Amino acid sequence: MSLIEQGQPLLDALRPQDRVALLALGVPRRYGAGEVILSEQATTSYVVAILSGLAVVFVETGRGNRVILALRGAGELVGEQSAMDRRPRSATVTALGRMDAVVIPGDRFRGFLAGNPAAGALVLRQLSSRLRSADGERRSLASEKVLQRLAARLFELAHRTGHPNPDGSVTIDLALPQHDLAASVGATREAVAKALRVLRERGIVRTAARRLVVMDVEPLRLLAGDGAPPGGPAV
Structure with missing residues (x-):
């Protein structure tokens, strides 16, 4: 089971020129502790690239409790799934302490991926890694x-x-x-x-x-x- 993503963060894995190009598509934003970055079930499609700090990803249960799915840190993206499939957000993300980021509109993010197959492959690899981690969490809850x-x-x-x-x-x-x-x-x-x-x-x-x-x-x-x-x- 893993709360923190394994391997190299996506922004660090991009070629330097691709990282610069991606961040140039967005607007810098600073979040305060506890501030909501993404809301579960929201129909927004922007992507948030984390530059510093940590974010908590969680879902609400039917009993009003929450289950923390992951922590996301510097170099990682949040919100890319909804940007790609244009479906409602699957989880809420809040800042854990002060967090600096760049907010990228969904249409610009999709355009960037369409023109950059190598970056698109990295995003798909990240999504696959997170799905595997989620499978491990479910197995852990059921057996440990x-x-x-x-x-x-x-x-x-x-x-x-x-x-x-x-x-x-x-x-x-x-x-x-x-x-x-x-x-x-x-x-x-x-x-x-x-x-x-x-x-x-x-x-x-x-x-x-x-x-x-x-x-x-x-x-x-x-x-x-x-x-x-x-x-x-x-x-």
């Missing part, structure tokens, strides 16, 4: 316990966003409150709080307000099992 899913998520965050400390621990400074952490593994806040308590009691993690320190990443990897994303921790 909350503790295993949480261990895999924390292992991934330590690997992708963590800051190594001199004592070998890894600090995760990502501003995800506990209810969002629960939403990222498809569990209730109470279930995640219980799982975190188990990890604290075993000396694997240490928690504080919107801050978590992984004291030892190897037990997380072992607990996650097949749910651990590829790659190693940021140590």
Whole structure:
């Protein structure tokens, strides 16, 4: 299971001249923490190219809860699916902290892809990667316990966003409150709080307000099992 996209971000994969040409089609925009970038079911078709910061992708459930599908960061696009198929948005995207981006109208984005087959292939590859990741998430929800899913998520965050400390621990400074952490593994806040308590009691993690320190990443990897994303921790 993976919250953060694997591999090279799309903007970085483009040829330099293609990246410049794509960004020139849009308008710079700065989003504040929690500001909505895209709304689920909206019929807009613009694409947002993230230059810095992070965005949270989520859907609302029938019970009024939300399930976090992904985090998108610098170099990634959001909204390209609706720009290409012209159907309503499949998820809501909000800024996690301050985020700088370029907003590209859907018709200009489609024109860019039509005239640039290499860029079009990269966008299709990104969509395919995200579909595969979504399949993995569904499999995880159906077959893994909350503790295993949480261990895999924390292992991934330590690997992708963590800051190594001199004592070998890894600090995760990502501003995800506990209810969002629960939403990222498809569990209730109470279930995640219980799982975190188990990890604290075993000396694997240490928690504080919107801050978590992984004291030892190897037990997380072992607990996650097949749910651990590829790659190693940021140590």
